[in-house]
Amino acid sequence: MYDYTDFDERFVRERVAQFSQQVERRLDGSLTEEEFRPLRLMNGLYLQLHAYMLRVAIPYGTLNAAKMRQLAMIGARWDKGYGHWTTRQNIQFNWPKLPDVPAILTALADVGMHAIQTSGNTVRNVTADHFAGAAADEIADPRAYAELLRQWSTDHPEFQFLPRKFKIAITGAVHDRAVIRAHDIGLQVVKNERGETGFRVLVGGGLGRTPLIGMVVRDFLPEADLLPYVEAVLSVYNVLGRRDNKYKARIKITLHETGKEEITRLIEERFEELRPLFGGADQALLEDIRDAFAPPAFRNAPVTAFDDFYKSDPVFRAWADTNLAAHKNDQYAIVTISVKEQGKTPGDMTSAQMELVADLAEKFGHDDIRISHEQNVILPHIHKGDLPALHAALVQGGIATANVGLISDIIACPGMDYCALATARSIPVAQEIAVRFKELDLEHEIGPLKIKISGCINACGHHHVGHIGILGLDRAGVENYQITLGGSGAEDAHIGDKTGPGFAYDQVVPAVERIVRAYLAERDGPGESFLDAFRRLGMEPFKAALYETGDAKDAA
């Protein structure tokens, strides 16, 4: 785990001290809300529908037991005993009271955490593949680069007032688990034909009201050029990006308005100017950082306990089949703890469950914990021999749901249950879909299927890249849900296609059921996933199932 430097520590403590005074001055009336609002947003504090919300960054989704315990403590002491994992590898607390926020930020600083740059037109939390450093298919651990980017972008004087927020994601594997193609900058660690490490660089991806897949601007950027190149992208964007219209301010629009060729030329030109200025200090820093991400001391021991349980215990087997992923050390597995129990709120974890995860990470998991953009929690390094004991403990704690990657493993944004920008609810839609397919006992038969739900056009729930995407809208004062099919956030990234007219709140679950039944009827055997079937069949059979066989008034 990377530990903060003295500089980081001082910077974070100073910000907490400043903000504590600002809160005091707001409470005693010396600051107006107009003056205070930008200050609280700089510190991750939003005002939502029913309360404040504090957004805390989890850099590249990595935690250890001490940090997790502190989040559990904060949830128990200042919130309502839980926290919400988000698609940007942050945690959100939904019920902090304004006078308590300085104490919460102090508690975070005690474990090297903060809420800086989780809001505003800055470089946001750099996200990474949640299997980083563990995945069998990885070329290199992307987190060292993510940390380098974090240090460079934190409080960077030139980039505190960008035209709009700026999101960077990085993966070290070909299989994209970090949705890099839907970020302002997406980075993929690659090797060139000489075996040297570098990056494929994508620019201009993003969701929201104008969803676009990022374009490749460099097939191979040498490792040493990372910071000057990213700085060149930001610096071109900082000048060209539109500040007159916030809907046209993201770099994806700049890219489309300027043209890929011209923008690439400008980036390369700026890059040539910047490169000599970096002078190697960044590379020395990278070497230091890399040490902090060295792999843990893997144990060499028999895995017979796993094989025995796998053969004899069907509950364990079902969990192992969905919740484990291949580790680079074949005695090990990557464990995804599902935070998607059917009927519960996607991504909400209680303080007691966080404590349990912290204990298990220490006992079995080399003190390493990850938060995924899919709102689940990961123990990346578990020896297979320990899996039965780990599973038993998760069952005890109520977090052994065996559904990772299945239809009930839904991403849902807070929607109108919390978010002030929402046009409709998303959480209850997710709850009802998950419960319905559990009742039907169809989840495992359906196989891999990603449903993603947003409560407004901002697309925090990634609905455009869901195999089934659901977008909640307000149509003349009534909740109405638009469905898209065939989206993907992986290496085959694609924006889903609209099925047609939207559905009333109580018609969404039946609509999803008709889509899924059409898939089951048409698929080329269980080996053909929903996404593959959709790509082969196109929209027609699904449209027919949605709008023709059903009662016409369903599709209001």
Added chain:
Amino acid sequence: MSRRFTPKVVTANRLREGDVVYLTADDRWTLVHGEAELIEDEAHAQLRLLHANAQGRLIVGAYLADAKPGPNGPEPTHFREEFRTRGPSNYHHGKQADLDHV
């Protein structure tokens, strides 16, 4: 035909806790939508909003929300405002829980 003014209530969030509150005719901030002043006149609505905006030490983000008369005082007309009277639908949290104890 001139458009008729849709009745309004003044609503905001409490500065300290963030709770949703409504302005009453006797200048209190209440958690209960039914206790809000139902404003039927546009000019009066603007005056009440000005009054609310001057109370920045108590509340944040005051605005006028559509409402209609009901048997127990004003009722919201839009689903967003209806959710704001209660709290989230996934947990018994927020005002729906706090008001149980009143």
